[in-house]
Amino acid sequence: MTEVKILYEDKDIIVVVKPAGMASQEERSVDVDMVSWLKTYLVRQKKVKGMPYIGVIHRLDKPVGGVMVYAKTQQAAAKLSEQVRNNKMTKEYLAVLTGNLPKKEGRLEDMLLSNGKTNRTEVVDAKTSGAKKAVLEYKVKRTKFEEGQQYSLVNVHLITGRRHQIRVQMAHAGAGLWGDTRYNPVFTDKKGWFDLALFAWHLEFDHPVTKKHLAFKVPAGSQITAHFKAGECK
Numbered sequence: 001m002t003e004v005k006i007l008y009e010d011k012d013i014i015v016v017v018k019p020a021g022m023a024s025q026e027e028r029s030v031d032v033d034m035v036s037w038l039k040t041y042l043v044r045q046k047k048v049k050g051m052p053y054i055g056v057i058h059r060l061d062k063p064v065g066g067v068m069v070y071a072k073t074q075q076a077a078a079k080l081s082e083q084v085r086n087n088k089m090t091k092e093y094l095a096v097l098t099g100n101l102p103k104k105e106g107r108l109e110d111m112l113l114s115n116g117k118t119n120r121t122e123v124v125d126a127k128t129s130g131a132k133k134a135v136l137e138y139k140v141k142r143t144k145f146e147e148g149q150q151y152s153l154v155n156v157h158l159i160t161g162r163r164h165q166i167r168v169q170m171a172h173a174g175a176g177l178w179g180d181t182r183y184n185p186v187f188t189d190k191k192g193w194f195d196l197a198l199f200a201w202h203l204e205f206d207h208p209v210t211k212k213h214l215a216f217k218v219p220a221g222s223q224i225t226a227h228f229k230a231g232e233c234k
Contacts, residue, residue, distance in 0.1 A: 002019065003019070004018070004022075004034070005017040007067065007218070012071065012073055012076040012207070012208055013070065013207070013208065014038065014072060015068070015069045015070075015203070015216055016034070016067075016068055017065065017067055017068075017218055018064075018067075018068050018200075020063055020065035020196070020199075021065075022034055022037070022062065024056065024060045025056045034070070035054045035056065035070075038052070038054045039052045039054055053071075053074065054070050054072065055072075055073075055076065057069055057071060057081055058089070058161055061167070063179075063196035064199065064223075065199055066200025066201060066203075066218070067200050067203040067216050067217075067218055068200070068203070069205065071208070075209070076208040076209060077208075079208030079209070080208050083205050084161065089205040090157070090203065090215075091161070091202070091203055092155060092156065092157050092158070092200070092202035093155070093156040093201065093202075094153065094155060094220050095166060095197060095198045095199075096151055096153055096178040096197035096198075096224060096228065097176065097177060097197075098150065098175060098176055098178055098184060098186045099150065099176060100152075100175060101138065101152065101154070101170075101173055102174070105139045105140065106137070106138060107135065107136070107137045108134075108135070108136050108137075108138070108169045108170075108173055109134070109135050110169055110172060111123065111124050111125065111126045111131040111133060112124070112132055112133075112163075112168060112169075113128055113130055113131045114162070114164075120164075120182070121162065121164040121165070121168045122168070123168060132160075133160065134162045134165050134168075135159035135160050136157060136158050136160075136165065136169060137156070137157040137159065138155065138156050138157070141154065141155055141232070151227060152175065153224070153227070153232065153233065154170075154175075164183070167180050167184075167196075167198070168183055171183040171184050171185075177196060177197055178194070178197035179194030179195050179197050180194075180196055195223045197223050197224060197227060198223065199220050201217060201218055201220055202215075202216070202218075203215075204216070220233040
């Protein structure tokens with residue numbers, strides 16, 4: 001099995017570090033996704049009888065690694081999903097950007113429209129049918145210049161959870177993610193594979209049953225440390 005680090009587990013939830021390149025939900029592919037991995041893990045550990053239940057609470061794009069929580073019961077899934085809807089779940093990311101953000105610290109609010117057929121999300125006018133509000137806060141931690149290009153290490157606090165939200169909003173603000181061949185103009189014309197420089201390092205929520213507040217923080221993944229030293233990411 002693909003190696004997945006488990007940070008916490010009880011009868012209601014399981015918290016993991018999703019590897020970059022693994023889908024966070026079930027998909028029609030020969031590749032292993034997180035849901036199938038977790039079900040196989042539970043069966044092998046003989047922790048359940050029959051087919052295990054795994055509830056997807058939030059998502060990370062396939063190229064993105066980081067902390068995620070999954071529910072092991074429908075009750076836990078409902079309670080955790082309610083926290084997501086009410087913005088009670090804290091999610092923070094580290095990102096490496098190209099270009100210049102308008103401020104060193106700020107808040108981005110846009111209306112986004114996703115197209116499932118093209119798997120793209122766009123910033124649109126507020127009156128556009130089907131558009132949803134997207135909000136995030138950011139803080140620039142480090143900057144550097146290489147070969148005439150500015151690179152910024154940025155902490156992102158995700159307020160809402162829209163498809164490709166960080167990638168789209170940052171590109172719209174003039175500072176796309178390093179390695180993003182879909183939205184960053186610096187990379188859209190480049191050929192080859194690039195590791196998307198985005199990592200979910202911090203997750204906080206209330207336990208769906210015990211109500212205990214849980215917080216998980218993990219070191220930045222290789223997608224980030226390939227550009228900034230580990231010590232700079234703290």
